[in-house]
Amino acid sequence: MYLEIPKFTRCCYCLPLRHGIITLGYLYLAYSIYIVCVNLYFEFDKELSSYDFGFLRGASFIVERWLVFLLYAVEIAFIIVLIIGAHLKKEKLLVAYYYYGITTTLAAFATFFFLTVKYAQTTHSTLFALDLSIMFSAIVSQVYLLLLIRSELRKPREALRYVNHLAEVTVQPHARENGFNPL
Template identity: 30%
Template sequence: MKCEIPEFARCCFCFPLRLGLLVWAYVKLVFSLLLLVHFIGLLVSQFMHYYYHARYNYMIISTIIFAIFLSVDIVFHVIFIVSAHTKEYRKMKWFYKEAIVGLGLYIIGFLYFTGYVLYDLNFSPKYIGIFVYILMFIWSIFFWIIISQAYLIMLVRSEALKLERRTNFEFTNRAIDAEEAAIYNNNIVA
């Protein structure tokens, strides 16, 4: 079954596509850097305050995994920003592929955090209201992250296709072709 992915000419229905993508990339880069600093601080505090208990090892491992993912995401955002400024569609396609993988990882992270909160709920049922609130908060955050990531993927695809079409544009001089054909026909007749 085949479906068409829409192509967008504008970002958020009002900004030019490339300008909107650049603003989006810069904002997301800043937030990713802040989140990476937060995860590094969380790792330092986890190593300093927690004793090696099996329950906290999962938190440490998941924090390390998310810090690595954020580092890779930051590198690809820099590549995307450079490609958007220089209008290189090949590097933009690298970011496009990484954004698709990132969407999959966001969905896995959503399932992981949901499972982790439900796992904690089994250990302390007297705090069920707090855990339900935390679960709903996590679900709402991940919902908006997943929707915005999917929209970003479609925007980047639209910009990459637009840039690729512009680079394949060629002029053909039919007058020279006609002269060469006449010369070729005269040589065959003679």
């Protein structure tokens, strides 16, 4: 089966590709910092070893609080790598975020899928629909960012090539009166 992955030349049909990646990177960074601040504000009086409701890339789960902060610290670090890589046009940094994004998106999707199968009968239908819509929007936005990064990485860097035609100059020998070159 053949699947053609789309190639983007612009972000949201209005921004250049690299500027769109930078904009989405800053939006993701602001969102991640906001979530960490909200968690710190509402859960300040609890211990780090207590259990908390975690939410990353659309997947919700219950883990210890220190793990939620660790996951978001890694998320913020990789978003900073993405922003620096996009600003400086460093392909290695973009590739690092690309692989990180693929693995965490697949892990979030797998977590959501397995928890949905396990708790589908016990969850209220309204809560399930809300969780499903949040997961869908998070996956779609992350996949869109990953497709933008992929398009940026696949973009030809040497679109204009200069060919020095002076190096290809050939010398034509003059013909002698008998038509033969003495050499």
